[in-house]
Amino acid sequence: MERQIDVEIRELKDLILAMGCCVEKSIEEATQALILREPDRFKKVYELEKTINEHHILVDEACVRILARQSPLAADLRWIVATIKINTDLERMGDQAVNISHNGERYLTEPALKPLIDLPRMASEVRQMVRSCLDAFVRKDLALAEQVLQQDDVVDQLKNEILDELKAFMARDPQSISRALNLILIARNLERLGDHATNIAEDVIYALTGKDIRHGHS
Amino acid sequence: MERQIDVEIRELKDLILAMGCCVEKSIEEATQALILREPDRFKKVYELEKTINEHHILVDEACVRILARQSPLAADLRWIVATIKINTDLERMGDQAVNISHNGERYLTEPALKPLIDLPRMASEVRQMVRSCLDAFVRKDLALAEQVLQQDDVVDQLKNEILDELKAFMARDPQSISRALNLILIARNLERLGDHATNIAEDVIYALTGKDIRHGHS
Numbered sequence: 001m002e003r004q005i006d007v008e009i010r011e012l013k014d015l016i017l018a019m020g021c022c023v024e025k026s027i028e029e030a031t032q033a034l035i036l037r038e039p040d041r042f043k044k045v046y047e048l049e050k051t052i053n054e055h056h057i058l059v060d061e062a063c064v065r066i067l068a069r070q071s072p073l074a075a076d077l078r079w080i081v082a083t084i085k086i087n088t089d090l091e092r093m094g095d096q097a098v099n100i101s102h103n104g105e106r107y108l109t110e111p112a113l114k115p116l117i118d119l120p121r122m123a124s125e126v127r128q129m130v131r132s133c134l135d136a137f138v139r140k141d142l143a144l145a146e147q148v149l150q151q152d153d154v155v156d157q158l159k160n161e162i163l164d165e166l167k168a169f170m171a172r173d174p175q176s177i178s179r180a181l182n183l184i185l186i187a188r189n190l191e192r193l194g195d196h197a198t199n200i201a202e203d204v205i206y207a208l209t210g211k212d213i214r215h216g217h218s
Numbered sequence: 219m220e221r222q223i224d225v226e227i228r229e230l231k232d233l234i235l236a237m238g239c240c241v242e243k244s245i246e247e248a249t250q251a252l253i254l255r256e257p258d259r260f261k262k263v264y265e266l267e268k269t270i271n272e273h274h275i276l277v278d279e280a281c282v283r284i285l286a287r288q289s290p291l292a293a294d295l296r297w298i299v300a301t302i303k304i305n306t307d308l309e310r311m312g313d314q315a316v317n318i319s320h321n322g323e324r325y326l327t328e329p330a331l332k333p334l335i336d337l338p339r340m341a342s343e344v345r346q347m348v349r350s351c352l353d354a355f356v357r358k359d360l361a362l363a364e365q366v367l368q369q370d371d372v373v374d375q376l377k378n379e380i381l382d383e384l385k386a387f388m389a390r391d392p393q394s395i396s397r398a399l400n401l402i403l404i405a406r407n408l409e410r411l412g413d414h415a416t417n418i419a420e421d422v423i424y425a426l427t428g429k430d431i432r433h434g435h436s
């Protein structure tokens with residue numbers, strides 16, 4: 001027979017998954033709006049943020065309720081503690097999609113600064129990381145969580161290259177400063193999304209193994 | 219007689235306070251290094267980060283231990299859940315001090331771009347917010363926590379003004395682009411420090427009242 005705590009943890013997992021879907025959709029809309037120059041898509045990001053914020057509160061409430069009623073231990077307790085943290089990261093990923101949208105809206109008021117450099121590739125890498133950390137969480141897939149940690153290095157490298165190229169752009173053509181700066185800020189937003197996905201992967205590893213691998217600790 | 223859980227919560231509070239002191243010191247060193255042009259101070263930031271990271275892990279371990287052994291309820295449970303989140307924010311504040319240091323080190327390799335605009339004032343406001351949210355946590359001071367939320371608006375406003383001024387600077391003098399960009403990134407780092415202090419204030423309010431005021435929810 002299924003334990004009551006298993007039922008509640010399953011419901012909590014569904015809630016996090018629904019929230020994760022909104023976050024993925026939100027990042028997709030924000031980055032595609034920018035790449036395809038379709039500013040209407042930014043509106044969807046602002047709508048999705050509301051749903052993400054509602055889930056943020058619901059997930060925390062559910063975690064506290066399970067802790068109070070079920071006094072979970074060992075793997076169950078680790079899972080709840082990891083979920084509290086994953087919830088925070090997902091909410092802040094929603095904020096970053098909103099930041100991309102604000103910077104993107106400003107960027108799209110002016111003619112395209114071509115090329116978009118490697119931003120589309122960076123966006124694609126980050127979206128892959130977000131998908132993988134959520135999949136690792138759902139499938140309890142340790143290897144996939146560890147893979148996310150590697151991908152973060154690629155994203156950081158791309159960000160550095162993009163920053164250098166955009167700085168050179170600004171120096172060559174002062175007319176491009178405002179647009180290049182918006183793209184720099186967007187690259188930073190994407191980098192932070194990658195950091196949040198990394199945090200989630202670390203939390204999944206902790207939930208599955210009990211090992212805290214942050215800061216090179218084990 | 220003091221309950222065992224009170225002893226453990228007191229020890230946990232001391233740990234968070236020690237961590238908070240390192241974070242405050244770290245922000246002080248990073249911002250003063252920049253303002254006084256004393257790059258040696260950045261080294262202290264990197265040393266402090268190690269201590270902050272160690273505390274990050276210790277605090278999480280202590281929270282899980284209390285949850286497992288004491289099955290806390292009501293206000294005690296809220297306090298532990300809030301501490302798990304505050305711990306995350308403190309650690310990321312340490313990261314932001316490191317980011318300020320990296321951007322600051324690059325900035326100080328070139329002659330000063332005067333003026334530093336309102337960056338020293340923004341740094342001072344942010345440090346005040348950090349001090350207040352930690353004080354609110356220690357003294358269980360609801361009014362002080364609420365005050366932190368107001369201060370964040372001032373910091374955001376300052377950041378916008380600083381960004382506008384630096385953009386104008388870059389447009390007037392392409393030689394200033396690299397330095398101005400570093401200062402823009404530092405202003406963003408400071409803004410994020412303010413956001414983390416706001417998160418902590420919200421967690422203190424939740425721990426004290428049981429009210430989740432995030433996202434305009436109550």
